[in-house]
Amino acid sequence: MKKTYILIIIIFTLFVQNSYCQTNELYNEMFKWKISIPTIFENVNIVESEQFKDSGKKMFENSTGQKIVNKSIKIYSLKNEKYNRFIANYQPTDSKKNYSETFKSVYELMNDALKKQMPTAEIEFSISSEMIDKIKFETCNMKITYPNKMIVNLISYSTIIKDKILNVQITYENEEKGQLLLNAFKKSKFDK
Template sequence: MKLKLYFLTLIFGFCIGCNSSAPNEEKSKLETYTSKEVGWTIEIPEGYKQLSKTRMEANEKKGKDAIGKVTDEEVNTDKLIHLVNFQKNQFNSLIATAEIYDTKQNGDLLASNQPVKKMIYDTYTNQKIKVDTLSGTEVIAGYKFYTFNIKLYGPSGQVLMDQIMYNQIINGYDFGVTVNYNNETDRGILMNAFKNSKFIK
């Protein structure tokens, strides 16, 4: 089984939530981000700051280490393109990635998502984290995205964080966005940023 790299961003997002403080040292002047690979532009909301490449790589390593505890699969992220990652604080962020996707080689996107969803679930439960998950679809900016919702609970049953993963093939890339939030206000801000983003068709 080929480990789908995009799903690692769910784990990366949780690593941000558990191990990071607000990104005071990160870039703060960027107002919009454009991906030439996907042909996508998003406005970064006021109060959110883009993470540096160094921070993203550190979060990636933590995610890979966590997944390595539940699978013998080699986790190779060489082909994963980190597009943009911005956050307000340790629990509220948006992460976007892209990975070249060949349907002839990798098969149907929805089918290829399924085994890795289980791997994500197993990774969390292996850390004694209670999770609820839900899969579905949602239309964003004219594209029908596959969705994977995760709700993470603390030891006493309180909700720690919600994560929503979106992915779809765009311009030959498995384009993915993960939204992490712990309150409805920031959920609204992040979702509005994604829903109002633009694709060149």
């Protein structure tokens, strides 16, 4: 009986590990971007994707008192459970001028908006840049700790490629699933 129980645990563990290792190969022609996303992440339907985008827009508008015009166009929207998400979108731009400063300003406003909307949450915030397949991405890291001790991480990457701003947002509360998404994005390939 004990051997059967141990065998069941081993098989279950191998099954879980294998499901985490299987990936879907995604390719975006516009950015010539290849990424392998673990199969545990599923596509988000368009209605849920728009609701998620609208809730963020409303939070920002309520905090800043400014009307936001969101011209982003969805590339991918994937999730596993409620808070583990991978979102990629783009928007046209006609300027590369001071993009680092623009990115920093937008995310400082977002940080202020989150602090107004969630005054009891602890928010850690940093801006940096990171190279992904020889392309410089502006990066924002936010770690939000709620009063109930739940932690949600939000990492945003953004760059300009061929007059388009490519935005990638990885949100997670499950550390292991978050690392799967971060590793997948950091291994992305962009054909130049």
